Amino acid sequence: MTDPVLSVKNLVVEIPTRRAVLRPVDDVSYDIAPGEILGVVGESGAGKSMTGNAVIGLLDRPAHIAGGEIWLKGKRIDNLRADQMRKVRGKEIGMIFQDPLTSLNPLLRIGDQLEETILEHLPVSRAEARKRALQALEEVGIPAAAERLGSYPHEFSGGMRQRVVIALALCAEPSLVIADEPTTALDVSVQAQIIALLKRLCRERGTSVILVTHDMGVIAEAADRVAVMYAGRLAELGPVEQVLNAPRHPYTDGLVGSMPMASAGKERLRQIPGSMPRLGSLPDGCAFHPRCPKADAECRQNPGPTLDATGGRAACWFPVSQEVSA
Amino acid sequence: MTDELVDIKGRAQAPRRSRLGEFFSSDFFYMFRRSPVAIISFAVVALLVLAALLAPLIAPYDPFNPASLNLMNGFTPPSTPNAFTGDTFLLGTDDQGRDVFSTILYGMRISLFVGFAAVLFAMVLGVLLGLIAGYVGGWIETLIMRIADIQLTFPSILVAMLIFGVAKGFTPVEYRDQMAIWVLIVAIGLSDWVQFARVVRGATLVEKNKEYVQAAKMIGRTGPAIMLKHILPNVLSPVLVIATISLALAIIAEATLSFLGVGAPPTQPSLGTLIRIGQGFLFSGEWWILLFPAATLLALALSVNLLGDWLRDALNPRLR
Amino acid sequence: MSTLVSIRNLTRVFDVSKPWLNRVLENEPKRLLTAVSDVSFEVEENTVYALVGESGSGKSTIGKMLVGLLRPSEGEVEIRGVNLAAESDAKTVDQIRSDIQMIFQDPYASLNPRWRVGDIITEPVVARGGDATGLAAKLLEQVGLAAEDAQKFPHEFSGGQRQRIGVARALASNPKLIVCDEPTSALDVSVQAQVLNLMSDLKDDLGLTYLFISHDLTVVRHMADVIGVLYLGRLVEEADPDALFTTPKHPYTQMLLAAAPRMDQIGREVEPPKGEIPDPINPPTGCAFHPRCPLATDVCKQKRPELRYVGTTRVACHHAEG
Structure with missing residues (x-):
């Protein structure tokens, strides 16, 4: 096994408020191998975006990293100064957000934005940067790319805009891309295009991807491994076919079971009772x-085991599938 | 991100308390407690308002009762015994021997009454017009907002003077002094509704596209019911902020008009009237007749304004 | 089974032109957007008719015309044989209107944040001058909440609970037809199943008819008896779920x-x-x-x-x- 591109170790993010210190990310650890797509799923408020933002050093104050380490290609990055971190972003880590407009400057032409990003991070001439910008647009499938270099972001459709963002994220040849709900705002047919594009480009370049999404279908289609988050913690982590076909954590099991499946017909859906607790009022x-x-007295009193404590897949004392096989 | 921010407040699971308890544990009160500016300005406003309300009890003299006046007490300096009568006045007396401290207390009553009433008038007018403009739209909106735009191109003090002048022309001489206060209120109120209308219209445009308004429409609620019952409660917090800041402006506007001699009559002097009277004596050495009313006006307007600024920050989550 | 809703040649055109003055100055023609174009279909009583389509397909516009939030530009909506736009008897119109309710997409925007839950859910009855005593408690229990929740404000509830409140409001006037506009697309996956199950149960218990608007094909397949596929404001295909998913024609x-x-095709290359x-x-x-x-x-x-x-x-x- 090669060295991981990114290694998150026991990451804790805290938000101090006047009532309590909240932990939107609590003791999360994972590795990403080169060229791997790691899906991160969870409901809103599960901490999946917060984890990604912590990795790229974009936590909104007063949220901050309160513990753990983040290693990128053998270099520790969680303790870098803001200006050093800025160099890492873009050069080493590309970013794709749900709303493409947040990553594009509305006042600059697309070509100039690509060119600037390339010049900032790669030692190339302006002419070379121009050439690469054009190449990047062609690669993400923008028709008539040469003419579109002179267009402004608002002149593109939503799907095309997200393609431009992908070009921008990849143009400095980063080794890791963090895609936070990249297709949530898009229509089904465009979503399929963007997912296919992301998969193809990352495979060709050997770029690793953290794909943050709430859509299990997208995960199934794109990810190699999947991390399921619940209330700030990793509930389950494993290869995508194992997690989706034979979930171990009762939460993953409930989640997968509650999806209306093509095969299941009209029977009642399985449902998880209640909803995810808010951070300010997590149960003991x-x-x-x-x-x-399956919860018993032990579960009600002692915090669930971490993934390490259970030796891998699910952070639970009573994993689901094991019971069946035993 | 937004969901995490909602979570931070953790309101859902907070134990249920009484209304008052809820207020004291609210984020709003917490922010108030943490802001020295807010506390001090609130204290000053509360003190001044209380003093004005209780003027008949606090004031050592009734400055409007000619029987209690002694012309011999005229021009007594602050806290110094009068050369002829030996009477001492905390803040001195004016040319007619009226106690400056008492005139300030009574003047503040007029100033605050005119300020509050004018803002209330402007608020009701502006909020209603803003709601209608935002909700109904079309040519009604265009009409209301163009009138507002045109009015904004004139300084509000000129508008007030114009209204005041016209109203005075229509009032019989014997009622002029009585009517002056009310004309003043309408004049200042009419020059001040535009801000309310603009803000409420903007907020209404946002609210009317929300699904809860559609739900009410679908049920068959009429326009006025939707505007007053559904939209109004949701656009009130910016109105509160503007009302506070407008109060400071209205108090100053009243003082300005009275200073210029078109406001409160000398029989019912407001702080502005007192300043006008006082400025005549400034260069003859009787500085206290001007200085104390002016300082009171400054303290009042400034602290109301600071309170309004703080309120704006506290009620606007985006600035936190 | 009888036909509850029949929609005939429904068309809706929006004027999306710039303001008149800008148009004159910039010498631009009017811009008209045809959101719904010549759509006809029928909904049988006590069934679920689903409209699917991507953005711009006109699915929500059809829903809004059905509940009376928008007027059709052409064509008609008939409910139990009554054309609401043409009917002159106010009492009939009012009766039919109260038979149609709607569940909205965003449970955070569809409940007035300054109203208590009890007032929100009884409004359809109160607005018509009806008697609402005990109604709030009954409705809240029907959707799986507690009667005491009537005293609370919407911000005290989670997204799924709020959508239950939205369902309770839709049930208040004893409707026959509920238009559901993307009722679960703003909800988390683990909560979606709860709301869908609740809607199915209510349909069976109360004999409701749903017009179910969604972009999510798996949800539609689970809920619908008939599915209409919309593209650019036109109905391109209509079939029962099995036929549509196994042998799509368009x-x-x-x-x-x-x-x-x-989810069942992991690592699929499309x-x-x-x-x-x-x-x-x-x-x-x-x-x-x-x-x-x-x-x-x-x-x-x-x-x-x-x-x-x-x-x-x-x-x-x-x-x-x-």
């Missing part, structure tokens, strides 16, 4: 226990 | 089904669909789908296909075959 013990069918 | 439906991400949805202000001539269609021929560019039966499916395509 395992955060999932009030909704868990 | 090339757009085929493309949509192929593009939708699916040939992504070509092109994007065209500008609805200048839709393509003939069949609106022809620029993206693999089957398109000259006739598709010139003549708009009529809906016709191929087997049990209604489809608007010149080249669709059984």
